[in-house]
Amino acid sequence: MAAVLDSAAPVRQRVHWTDRTGHLALAAIALALAAFLAGPLIAILAQSVEDSRGEFAGLDNFFAYFGTPALAQSLWNSVWVALLVTAIVLPAAFLFACAIARSCMPAKAVFRTIALTPLLAPSLLSAISFIYWFGNQGVLKDWMQALGIEQIYGAPGIVLSQIFSVFPHVLMILVTALSLADARLYEAADALGTSRARKFFTITLPGAKYGVASAAMVSFTLVITDFGIPKVIGGNFNVLATDVFQLVIGQQDFQKGAVVAVFLLAPALLSFVVDRFVQKKQTSMLTARAVPYAPKPRRGFDLAMTAYCLAVALLMCAVLGMAIFASFVKFWPYDLSFSLRHYVFGIIDGEVNVAFLNSLKLAFLTATAGTAVVFVGAYLMEKTHGADWLRPGVQLLALLPMAVPGLVLGLGYIFFFNAPQNPLNFLYHSLAILVLCTVVHFYTTGHLTAVTALKALDAEFESVSASLKVPFWKTFWRVTLPICTPALVDISRYFFINAMTTISAVVFLYAPETRLVSITILNLDEAGEIGAAAAMAVLIAATSLAVCILYLGIGWLVERRTQAWRNLK
Amino acid sequence: MKPSFGRFAFLLGTALVAGGALAQGKTQLLVYTALETDQLKAYEQGFYRENPNIEIKWVRDSTGVITAKLLAEKANPQADAVMGVAASSLALLNSQGMLQPYAPINLDAIMTKYRDQKNPPAWFGMDVWGATVCFNTVEAKKRGIPKPETWKDLTKPAYKGQIVMPNPASSGTGFFDVTAWLTLWGEKGGWDYMDKLHANIAQYTHSGSKPCNQAAAGEFTLGISFEYRANTNKAKGAPIDLIFPKEGLGWDLEAFAIHKGSKKLEAAKKLADWASSKDAMILYGANFAITAQPGVAKPLANVPADYEERLVKMDFTKAAASRERVLAEWNKRYNAKSEPRK
Numbered sequence: 005m006a007a008v009l010d011s012a013a014p015v016r017q018r019v020h021w022t023d024r025t026g027h028l029a030l031a032a033i034a035l036a037l038a039a040f041l042a043g044p045l046i047a048i049l050a051q052s053v054e055d056s057r058g059e060f061a062g063l064d065n066f067f068a069y070f071g072t073p074a075l076a077q078s079l080w081n082s083v084w085v086a087l088l089v090t091a092i093v094l095p096a097a098f099l100f101a102c103a104i105a106r107s108c109m110p111a112k113a114v115f116r117t118i119a120l121t122p123l124l125a126p127s128l129l130s131a132i133s134f135i136y137w138f139g140n141q142g143v144l145k146d147w148m149q150a151l152g153i154e155q156i157y158g159a160p161g162i163v164l165s166q167i168f169s170v171f172p173h174v175l176m177i178l179v180t181a182l183s184l185a186d187a188r189l190y191e192a193a194d195a196l197g198t199s200r201a202r203k204f205f206t207i208t209l210p211g212a213k214y215g216v217a218s219a220a221m222v223s224f225t226l227v228i229t230d231f232g233i234p235k236v237i238g239g240n241f242n243v244l245a246t247d248v249f250q251l252v253i254g255q256q257d258f259q260k261g262a263v264v265a266v267f268l269l270a271p272a273l274l275s276f277v278v279d280r281f282v283q284k285k286q287t288s289m290l291t292a293r294a295v296p297y298a299p300k301p302r303r304g305f306d307l308a309m310t311a312y313c314l315a316v317a318l319l320m321c322a323v324l325g326m327a328i329f330a331s332f333v334k335f336w337p338y339d340l341s342f343s344l345r346h347y348v349f350g351i352i353d354g355e356v357n358v359a360f361l362n363s364l365k366l367a368f369l370t371a372t373a374g375t376a377v378v379f380v381g382a383y384l385m386e387k388t389h390g391a392d393w394l395r396p397g398v399q400l401l402a403l404l405p406m407a408v409p410g411l412v413l414g415l416g417y418i419f420f421f422n423a424p425q426n427p428l429n430f431l432y433h434s435l436a437i438l439v440l441c442t443v444v445h446f447y448t449t450g451h452l453t454a455v456t457a458l459k460a461l462d463a464e465f466e467s468v469s470a471s472l473k474v475p476f477w478k479t480f481w482r483v484t485l486p487i488c489t490p491a492l493v494d495i496s497r498y499f500f501i502n503a504m505t506t507i508s509a510v511v512f513l514y515a516p517e518t519r520l521v522s523i524t525i526l527n528l529d530e531a532g533e534i535g536a537a538a539a540m541a542v543l544i545a546a547t548s549l550a551v552c553i554l555y556l557g558i559g560w561l562v563e564r565r566t567q568a569w570r571n572l573k
Numbered sequence: 574m575k576p577s578f579g580r581f582a583f584l585l586g587t588a589l590v591a592g593g594a595l596a597q598g599k600t601q602l603l604v605y606t607a608l609e610t611d612q613l614k615a616y617e618q619g620f621y622r623e624n625p626n627i628e629i630k631w632v633r634d635s636t637g638v639i640t641a642k643l644l645a646e647k648a649n650p651q652a653d654a655v656m657g658v659a660a661s662s663l664a665l666l667n668s669q670g671m672l673q674p675y676a677p678i679n680l681d682a683i684m685t686k687y688r689d690q691k692n693p694p695a696w697f698g699m700d701v702w703g704a705t706v707c708f709n710t711v712e713a714k715k716r717g718i719p720k721p722e723t724w725k726d727l728t729k730p731a732y733k734g735q736i737v738m739p740n741p742a743s744s745g746t747g748f749f750d751v752t753a754w755l756t757l758w759g760e761k762g763g764w765d766y767m768d769k770l771h772a773n774i775a776q777y778t779h780s781g782s783k784p785c786n787q788a789a790a791g792e793f794t795l796g797i798s799f800e801y802r803a804n805t806n807k808a809k810g811a812p813i814d815l816i817f818p819k820e821g822l823g824w825d826l827e828a829f830a831i832h833k834g835s836k837k838l839e840a841a842k843k844l845a846d847w848a849s850s851k852d853a854m855i856l857y858g859a860n861f862a863i864t865a866q867p868g869v870a871k872p873l874a875n876v877p878a879d880y881e882e883r884l885v886k887m888d889f890t891k892a893a894a895s896r897e898r899v900l901a902e903w904n905k906r907y908n909a910k911s912e913p914r915k
Contacts, residue, residue, distance in 0.1 A: 074908040140792045157776060239776045242908065249779060253637035254743035255900065256644055256665065335810050337791055338711065353610045418645040433651065512642050516603070516630035523634075530635055531609060532786035532806055 044416030052262035101178035103309035157239030181215020184460030221275035272407030382454035406448035410508025433515035457491035608657035698826035700861035746781025753823030
């Protein structure tokens, strides 16, 4: 059937004006990505071929960096840690996503929300929490040493913290990939007496292939580019991301820092290639005639899934719980009596009244604008035709942000937007630039989630509407958008939570009037006020949690209004 | 769904509103700083008492971030002045021609070694932050570790795996330690010392405060850090002693400079005048044992009387010039093989 559809498309000869509108919109997205991602990136990466006086230096910086003895070590460390984290987090999150999308486990929404907790606070917090659990004064240090790990500082700490912090990013993509499935395939398989394992490998996995591949790339890239965690818990374990930090922040050597940043883009380029490869092979799960898959109760399976999710949820609560504990303790580890002084200190010292409001504004605007841009962009890429010369560029730009360390993006924004000749210069030091930077910073996961949701929908919807002379935006509004609302809710929640906690890029861009509460946390930690840093992180987490509950409510309403088709018998 | 230009119009709108909020009566001075928040409040109030018509807008962050930000903004400077940022960073900015030389009215009162040597100077110091070792007495007792008195003591086997110091490639504090050792014992002696010290180092951190914070929390017994952080941790109730190794201490200055190209030069000069005044020095003295004007600061409880004499001779311009070479050597020796050793 897919073959019939494919051959049906090229028959149309004239480009209809509605298609033109689609091209125009796509061009607008491309232009926006060029201005707010490509421009700043080029502005900073161009420095990799300049010397410290700004003269063209060819590849000198690259050769100088290749000559560094520590490079091979950092490169190898980065790669094996990222691979290990991905190898652990992918199956773990896949199982969790199966439980959410394919079982009749109770309290799914609660599990889903708990699985988001790593996003609720800056990754700094999870590192602090792991130090309190397993550090030299850690509660469970002896357990860890019994396992043969001598100290948490170094690779063990990085791997543990990264698994924790990458989990929700991966989960969001996988849940979307597994939520849309055609029940008829499973029914047919059942009728033929297919075994469970065979169903899994021939129906479930192929259907989720794009999601799984994307999730793997996201996990790998996030681990490679994050410097917050290795900085706090990495000890002497050098990785590429801490090299960037050393060069840019420690030595203000933008040129060599840019060289390392160029290296860090490699995984994104790789995922661009993988993406194009997988894209060709992925067929849509949800054809226009599909019967949506609804999990049926199966006691053993449901029980096993509940037990697994409970275990994961408990681990996540243990991490957040330790941070909450730390925020209420007078002086870790010597005086464990209850105290509110960290909250008082943090609120006063960080002038949280101003910063908190700014963070909320930023998060709200990012969630709104980000979701709209990401989803429209993904839709235009997936479901409209023509303007083929634009598409690879947009796709590449959509995948790049995850490979750009926040501090590189932030500095790129300074170079690009602060340049007096840039017509967008007026944005500098405004809240808008923080919003734009945050949307761009978290673009990739949002984009991949949207694409995963859209890929599950049959192109037949568009073809039918086209043959009925219904412009594509009506199909978008009446069919695509309602089917994808759960993914939309996820994406906007993702943007909101991340905007509340983001530090690395915005630390370069805020003005006195647009201070953010997440930056306060970084400064408090630096000042040794770890308790106060934890307290502020807990405040942010509580706010984000409240917003998540709001989203749960929205999700429930949306589900009732738009997802009724799932329950048609 | 709105067409995409609608969203952009919306974003532009937000930008304009944010920009418009700036219009007010007072002269607004944008000052980049690495000072602590509570210090900022005290200094700001002191300044306002004499200059009620100027309002300071602070951009506050760690020294590394502020310096990187200033350098990145070089093409179109935003800051009017830089206050409480390391003199070594300001020397770097000065070498890029980014500072506006100005002789504040109180310049003569400031010791010559604590300011830029040119006249008018591009920057002047406010106070000194010198190397200090934070020694956790509780953990030391548990492990039966004696209190060290000198740098050389730290190379003894008793301290193996107990010492944390800032990585000189990431932190200015770490770098002045290395500079001090090279100044004290020469190239060969300095590197020999660091080889021995390396055998005892548990971790090189990415910030100068971190080692003392870790010692304060008992994660490690000794943290090579700086005086101010040591004092604040002790004041919070951390069971630490402050050690100022006898051979000599690396140090840097919290310093002030006017940014070249400031459109509010008169107001920036007012701030420079105040920042170099005795009133200001008294405020700095509440946090730091040595201020740039001599004899102002009251003695601090945990700081020895001869602290200032222990400071090694520092040449910020020379240190900046040799920085790349020293860090390359340091990286070669300790970074490539800095896996935790057994």
